Amino acid sequence: MTVHVVHHTHWDREWYRPMESFRARLAELVERICDQLDRGELSTFHLDGQTITAADALAVRPDLAERVRGHAAAGRLSVGPWHVLADNQLVSGENLIRNLLAARRVAADLGLELATIGYCPDAFGHPADLPRVLRGFGLDTALVWRGAPPRHARFTWRSPDGSAVLAVNQGYYEPEVLWEAASAPERLDAFRSKQSARDADGPYLLLNGGDHLAPRPLPAGLAATEGTLAGYFDLIRDRMPADAVVTGELRHPGDWLTFVLAGTLSTRLYLKQANAAAETLLESWVEPLTVRARRASAVGLLRHAWDLVLQNAPHDSICGCSVDEVHRENEVRFAKAVQVGEHLLERALLDLGLDTRLAGDPVTDAAAVVVLNPHAAPTTAPVTVDVYTAPGHTVTGLRDTSGAPVPYELREVEPTPLFCADLDILPDTRDTVRHRLAFVADAPAGGWTGYTATVSAGEAGTPADGVPGRSVTRDGWRVTVADDASFTLVDVASGRTLPGLGRLVDVGDAGDTYTYDPPVSDETVVPVLRDAHVHDSDVASRIVVRADLDVPAGLTADRSARRAERVVLPLTITATLWAGVPELDWTVEFDNIADDHRVQAHFPADAPATTWRADTHFSVLERPLKAPLGALPTDRGHEADAGVAPVRSWSALPGLAVLAPGLPEVQGVAGDRPSLAVTILRAVGWLSRPDLRARTAGAGPQLRTPEAQCRRTVRASVGVRLDTDEASVAAAAARRRAPLRAWQLRPGRAAPAPVTGLRVDGALVSAHKPAEDGKGAVLRLVNPTSTEVVATVTGVDGPLTECDLAETAGAEVCDPSAGIPLGPYATRTFRLP
Known part of the structure; x- marks a missing residue:
C-alpha cells in the first residue's frame, strides 16, 4: 500500500487572530518554506x-518574490486555483466565478502558475453547482471533505446540469501523523489502517499539515511517497469506482470530527446581508451599466470592489466564526466595496x-426622476425615491x-441640508426639504424610464396616518x-x-458561532400584539404592527437553561400588498438586547408535503422535511443534523413560495402543516465551546465573542407568493434581490423618455460584465428551471460567441435573436463585441 504525502499548510487569512496578525506569521512561514x-x-x-496567501506575504516581504517564483516555476510550490478559499455556499455563483478569475489575474501579476486541482476541503459543506464552476475553468477534479459522503474515499461528483468532476474526500488536517x-512509523500505520477501512486498494493521500502550521519534513525510512496533489489525482484518475456517483450538494452527516457546522449559516446574519447587498450592487447594477456606458476606465475600480468582497468570502469571515475584531474589519470592507460600487454606478x-x-x-x-430596471425583462414593481425641493415647497x-x-x-418629509461636490462642482450646501415617495413603476427591460414630480409653493405635506385596524x-x-x-x-376568489x-x-441557544445548541431546559416565546394600524392608498395596502417579544435576557450560569430575568424586544412588523404585485411583502425590525437566543420566522403551507425546494447558485434542490433538530450525538466528535440548509434567495412548499435574499438559513420543518422557517437572528457569545449537546x-x-450576540438593530424582509x-x-426572487432603483435628476433636467436595453426572454441573466481581457463584454444566461428552455436575446450589438466561465471563446457563434437552447438548470456564457 502506498501513502502519497503532500506537504501543505491551511491558512485561514483571519480567524482567532485578525488578518494583520496572521499575515505577520504568514510572511515568516513563506520564508521558512x-x-x-x-x-x-x-x-x-x-x-x-x-x-491571496502569496499576495499577502509578498506585499510585506517583496524580497521573497524571486524565490517564490523560482520554486513555483520548478513545480516545487503550488498555489491556487482560488484567490481565496471561500465558504462556497454563502456567496453567489458569480462570486465564485470572480474568485477564480481573480486568481488567474493575481497569479499572472506575481509570475506564478496556478494549481490545477479544485482544492476546497475546509468549506463547511459544498454546493451542488461547484462541479459546474470548476469545469468552467477547465478543472475536472475537486478535493473536498466536510459534507462529502463518508463512505466514499473518491467519487464522481455531478452538478444538476450534468457537469462532473473527479472528487477525493480527504481531511486536510493530518500533521500529527508525521x-x-x-x-511517525506507528502513526503512519494507524493512518493506513483507517484509510483502508473505506478504500481497500489505495493509494492513500496524506495531507501533511494543518491550520497555520509550518511543515515538518518526511522522516527517513518511511513507506511513503512525497508528491503533489496533481500527481495524486493522476494516480487515481483511472481507479474510480463505477458506482460511486454523487449528484447535488455535499452536506452529508460526517464521521468523527468531520463537522458541517450548519450554525454558521446564521451566525452574525448582518454579514450575510451585507455580502448579498454588495454582490447585488456589483453584479446587477455596476457591471451591466459599465458595459452599457462602455466605461473601460472603470475596470480597475470594479476589480478593486470585487477584491474587497472576495476578502470577506473565506469561511471564517463570511461565516461569522472569528473573533470580533475580524468581523469589524469585514463590515468596513463591505462598506468600502459599496462606496466604490455606488461611485461607479453614478459615473x-x-x-x-x-x-x-x-x-x-x-x-x-x-423634479425629474429616473427609474432604472436591472432585469432583462419589463418590470412592474414598487420603488421609492427621495425628492428634494426648495424650502417652503412641496410635492403635489x-x-x-x-x-x-x-x-x-x-x-x-424632513428638512434636510443637501451637500454636493464633485470634480466639476464646487462644494455647496443648500437647505432643502426631502420628500420620500413610494409608487409602483413600469420600467422597460434593462433600461430606464422617467417620471416628473410636480412641485408647488406651500407647506410640505405630511405622511398619512394609519387608522386602527387588523385587516x-x-x-x-x-x-x-x-x-x-x-x-x-x-385568496378571496x-x-x-x-x-x-x-x-x-x-x-x-447555548451554542457557539459554529453550532445551534438548545439548552437542556428551553423556553419558546412568541410575540404579543400591542396594536395594529392600516394604511390604505392607491399604491399599497399595509398593516403596521407593534408587538412585544418578552424573552429571557440570556442563559443561566451553567448554560443549561434560559434565565429568569427578562427583557422586552419591541417589534415593528409590516405586511404590505402593493398594487398589481401578486406578493405579500413582510418585514420585521427590532433592536436586539437579549443574549443567547435564536429567532425564526415561520411560513406554514396549507398542503401536506415530505420535501421542500430551494434555489442554490444556478440550480434548484429538493430536500426532505425534517424535525427542527436531529438526534443528539452520544459519541465524542460528532454533531447532530441541524435541519437547516443554505438557500440563495427562495424556497418553496406546495402552493407557497418564500423569497428571502440575504437570509441564507432556512429549515423545511415537517408537521401537519409543513413550514419554511427563515432564521432572522442567532445570538451567541463564544467562538467555540467544548460542552455542547449538538456537537x-x-x-x-x-x-469569547460578545459581538456575536448581535446587540444591534435587526431587519429582515421576506416576500410570500402563492405561485410556485x-x-x-x-x-x-431576482426582482426582490435587486429591486428597481430611482433617483432625482439634477435640477433643470427633464425626465428621460423610456429606454430599453438588454432583453432576454426564456432565461435569466446571471452576469453582464466587462470581459476580463478588456475586449468587449461577457453575457451569462441561466435556466432556473428543471425543463429545457429556449432563450432569445435582444438589445445587444453583434453576434454572441460562446465561451467558458474563464471567458475563453470557442468557435460557436449564435444569433442572439434566433433562440438559444438551455437544458435544465443550464448556464451558457457568451462574448460580446
Missing part, C-alpha cells in the same frame, strides 16, 4: 489553494446622460412620460394580523386560507 525547499528538506509544498519522527449613469448629482438651486416647480403630484398621473404615497384587502387577497403578530393570507405567516418563534467536541478555540412555478418564482 523557501528555505526548506532550497535545502531539499521538502521536495514540494502546497500553499493552500489560494493566491509530526514526531519517533512516533456610468452620468455617461449615459443621467446626472444624479443634486447640485444647484433646489427645485421649485418640477407625479406623472409618467406620457403625462398621465401616477399614484404615489408620501412616506417621509386589509387588495387585488383579491385579504391579510389579517393575529394576536401573535402573525398574518393570515386569504378560491377561499384558500394560510394562517400563521411570519409567526416569530424565539428559542434559547460533542470543540470546533475552534474557546474564545420555478421560472416565475426565480424571476420574482
